[in-house]
Amino acid sequence: MMNDAIKPLAWLLGRWQAEKGQGVYPTISDFKYGEEVEFFHVGQPNVQFSFYSWNPETKRPMHREIGFIRIKPGTNKVALMCAHNFGVSEVQEGEVTENRLQAETVGITRMSFAKDPETKKVSRIFCRTDDELEQVVSMETSNTPMTEHLRIKYKKVQ
């Protein structure tokens, strides 16, 4: 049964898929990607998530991320804990409404031998409209100020 604490996140729950994600950044070539996203709960006051992306041509796995979301009880304040496969972990905080979640890095740690440039800050927005979920991710690195990196629209598959 869903814990009352995560009811404001109910609109995110389920499995979502997209084939046409768009990646950009001033320092790299534009790219396309596919991604499957899952948000689920096990009755605890947190939502667990996974983001698994792939190259649409070769189908090879690309960026992968797993984590948890919690809500500060009695508020619309939300916190995400994310572990990225390229050696970075971060906590993001922000706000959730009835169809939108916005959060930004408040703390970040990277493996000492993670690839440069350093990710300094990540900002993400999820927005749900009917059976579609859009995510826009921007980031700041040691070389580049906060700039869009990802834009993707998922369809619900489960």
Ligand code: HEM
């Ligand atoms: C490059 C971070 C998600 C694909 C980069 C770079 C960083 C980064 C720091 C290097 C930029 C530079 O050289 O100036 C992140 C973060 C993500 C994320 C923090 C999630 C919040 C993704 C996703 C994909 C992706 C979902 C799609 C599959 C790429 C590609 C490059 C890149 C293709 C360029 C090649 C490379 O450096 O490996 N990303 N990324 N990223 N990212 Fe992401």
